Amino acid sequence: MIDVPADARLMSFGYKKIFIPQRTRCCKIHLSANDFTEEAFGLLQPSSNCSDMSGLEVEELLTYMQEFRHQVCRKIQNLIDNH
DSSP states (O other): OEEOOHHHHHHHHHHHOOOOOTTOEEOGGGEETTEEOHHHHHHOOOSOSOOOOOHHHHHHHHHHHHHHHHHHHHHHHHHHHTO
16 A cells, blocks of 8 residues: 555546545555556545545645646647647
8 A cells, every 4th residue: 555646636636526635545556657547546436525624634625726727727738839
């Protein structure tokens, strides 16, 4: 078991609205580099529809949202630049 990488946690929040706190662990076979494998990501489901979050986790979530927005903007800009 290893800690879920930040990129995988960001992907789960950005695409599935599933927040995975830091220090959450999973098996290595569910990861490819720093992201979930396609199969693991497809099976990813929330374990609860509510969560108690510390102030630090709220800050982390806001940072995730900003990071995800920047990634999407960069992808859009790359698509525009390539046309």
